[in-house]
Amino acid sequence: MDLGGKVAVVTGASRGIGRAVAVTLAGLGAHIIVNYAGHVEGAKETSMLVRDLGVRALIHQADVANQEQVDTMMQQALQEFGRIDILVNNAGITRDNLLPRMREQDWDAVLDINLKGAYHCTKAALRPMLKARWGRIINISSVVGLSGNAGQSNYAAAKAGLIGFTKALAKEFGTRNITVNAVAPGYISTDMTADFSEENKTQLLSGVPLGRLGTTEDVATAVAFLASEWAGYITGQVIVVDGGMSM
Amino acid sequence: MADVFERVKDIIVEQLGVEPEDVKPEASFVDDLGADSLDIVELVMALEETFDLQIPDEDAEKIHKVGEAVQYVLDHQ
Numbered sequence: 001m002d003l004g005g006k007v008a009v010v011t012g013a014s015r016g017i018g019r020a021v022a023v024t025l026a027g028l029g030a031h032i033i034v035n036y037a038g039h040v041e042g043a044k045e046t047s048m049l050v051r052d053l054g055v056r057a058l059i060h061q062a063d064v065a066n067q068e069q070v071d072t073m074m075q076q077a078l079q080e081f082g083r084i085d086i087l088v089n090n091a092g093i094t095r096d097n098l099l100p101r102m103r104e105q106d107w108d109a110v111l112d113i114n115l116k117g118a119y120h121c122t123k124a125a126l127r128p129m130l131k132a133r134w135g136r137i138i139n140i141s142s143v144v145g146l147s148g149n150a151g152q153s154n155y156a157a158a159k160a161g162l163i164g165f166t167k168a169l170a171k172e173f174g175t176r177n178i179t180v181n182a183v184a185p186g187y188i189s190t191d192m193t194a195d196f197s198e199e200n201k202t203q204l205l206s207g208v209p210l211g212r213l214g215t216t217e218d219v220a221t222a223v224a225f226l227a228s229e230w231a232g233y234i235t236g237q238v239i240v241v242d243g244g245m246s247m
Numbered sequence: 248m249a250d251v252f253e254r255v256k257d258i259i260v261e262q263l264g265v266e267p268e269d270v271k272p273e274a275s276f277v278d279d280l281g282a283d284s285l286d287i288v289e290l291v292m293a294l295e296e297t298f299d300l301q302i303p304d305e306d307a308e309k310i311h312k313v314g315e316a317v318q319y320v321l322d323h324q
Contacts (some may be wrong), residue, residue: 130289172285 004232012091014042065115186242272314
């Protein structure tokens with residue numbers, strides 16, 4: 001697989017899955033726009049890892065929930081690189097609670113970043129892809145969007161929403177050689193899952209046939225495949241990367 | 248007028264992959280030039296970029312023919 005000369009925007013790339021995606025795509029030769037919302041030290045570290053691989057990295061702070069900030073980021077990317085080939089909508093947060101206890105602001109925050117953020121970024125990145133008649137959009141969903149999870153109704157709704165978004169766009173832009181796919185990670189070892197209790201972890205692992213937590217690289221390699229020419233005839237799909245948990 | 252028409256024509260030829268001689272003012276994008284809804288959206292985007300315009304949806308929906316696109320550009324430049 002080779003992404004030499006391609007330009008990829010990865011949202012939420014300051015840590016976790018986003019960082020692994022940025023580094024993996026960079027390892028295949030893509031230049032990376034490292035987007036982050038607040039974790040600047042992490043974003044700098046990601047871009048160092050990217051540059052160590054001999055490609056260019058552009059760090060850009062933008063809240064994906066804000067169209068204006070997203071537009072500015074994409075414009076800067078275009079100025080810097082002249083193209084955007086790959087967009088990975090990864091930025092995401094959780095605000096877990098059982099529904100009776102879930103505040104409207106927690107519902108809104110999760111939907112605004114996880115789902116509306118993808119709308120903002122995709123809308124802004126589409127223009128150069130349409131012109132180029134080539135594009136790869138990869139939305140990071142979650143197994144929670146497929147099978148639900150108690151205490152995560154906002155997150156599950158947003159992640160399921162991303163799957164519908166993926167499929168609609170796959171139909172809209174197929175004729176322009178722009179593929180749109182989703183990756184649905186299962187139980188991946190990141191900051192987001194670090195707070196799980198040992199008991200919770202043990203119980204979750206008992207339902208994973210591969211018997212281990214996923215790594216961010218496990219997810220990133222699936223993303224890289226979808227971003228490559230090798231996946232040129234795959235669109236509108238959801239690749240589940242969960243060690244077999246949700247079969 | 249002639250200059251705008253030529254530039255609009257170039258955009259249409261490139262965007263829709265049609266022959267230049269088929270791009271006449273009275274030609275309908277959909278019926279005569281085979282454009283689908285995404286082609287129209289892309290055409291509007293290209294017009295916006297080329298002529299530095301912002302074309303609102305309600306205006307874009309009224310542009311059906313080549314001549315209407317040219318007239319829109321002339322009126323809003």
